[in-house]
Amino acid sequence: MRCHLVTGLFLLVAMAGGAAAQESFVIRLWPDGAPGSESWSEPETVSGAETGNRIVTNVSDPTLTVFLPDAGIATGTAVVIAPGGALRALAWDSEGVKVAEWLNTKGIAGFVLKYRTLQLDPNAPRGPLPGMPRPGSVPREELVIRNANANPAPDNEALTEVLEFAVADAKAALELIRRNATDWNVDPTRIGIMGFSAGGGVAVGTALGEQGDAYPDFLVSLYGPSLQDVVVPDYAPPLFIAVGATHFNVTSGVIALFGAWKAAGKPAELHVYDGVSGGFGMNKRGLPVDTWPDRFYDWLMARGLAAR
Secondary structure, three states: OOHHHOOOOEEEEEOOOOOOOEEEEEEEOOOOOOOOOOOOOOOOEEEOHHHOOOEEEOOOOOEEEEEOOOOOOOOOOEEEEEOOOOOOEEEOHHHHHHHHHHHHHOOOEEEEEEOOOOOOOOOOOOOOOOOOOOOOOOOOOOOOOEOOEOOOOOOOHHHHHHHHHHHHHHHHHHHHHHHOOOOOOOOOOOEEEEEEOHHHHHHHHHHOOOOOOOOOOOEEEEOOOOOOOOOOOOOOOOEEEEEEOOOOOHHHHHHHHHHHHHHOOOOEEEEEEOOOOOOOOOOOOOOHHHHHHHHHHHHHHHOOOOOO
8 A cells, every 4th residue: 555545644743842843744654553452552752852762652543654865965864763762652752753864964864653552540559560670679780691582571461461562563664665666765674773772672572573574674772672582583673782781681681692693694783881780762861871862874885774
């Protein structure tokens, strides 16, 4: 179905952190309802708008927000962007919109994925995340990573289900872009996926599946380890990773992911930034990690993915 025939299409103007407004449009990924979660009823909420970095929770109607570069500089490369948030929320601006806007300046199309997240009762008390002790209860211990799987709560059925849904949403996004590649001036052989934190786990999930229109041509993980066992396929895409050196559980997880790609003889590049213990997105810290977008762009250029 061509772009102009897709139901649920509408225009909006997205503002992010004082940057110039960019015209974008939003497409529902499942116009007839996302399969498997039709009964979800918690209303989607957006918070933090005053700070310029919105957080979205209780996503049950997945969408793709499309940011296309000026036709005069378009390279044909496209990136699906999966924000992070522990599968419970999406860091919509710092790990989504702002990334897409930056990609557009490089002639790359950005597609921000609003994938399904765990349904949370806003009135329920918040405890520690599964796999994490209560603050001050016991010393934190790093996960023992097996099969490059850094899921801190592998036995949590609700999180396992929402991960499967989120990966399905990401695959639907990749398929949608390829269907509309001509209209959006995108090369269907240069469509990758980038994920932050849990969004990285979602992105990795797409690369562990079967080849086809739902498979990425390149994979980017920003502090996002795999949340499932990794068996690297023969057709695995090139992998780019950036992470802080002391990001609890995550640093070891992405190093294991890099190791799995390396052991399979697949292209992979890993950047570990000293003095960083958490997520960074597009936020500036006055540290070398601020240059991760430049290193990512260098990597794209080296692989012939950022030039026309």
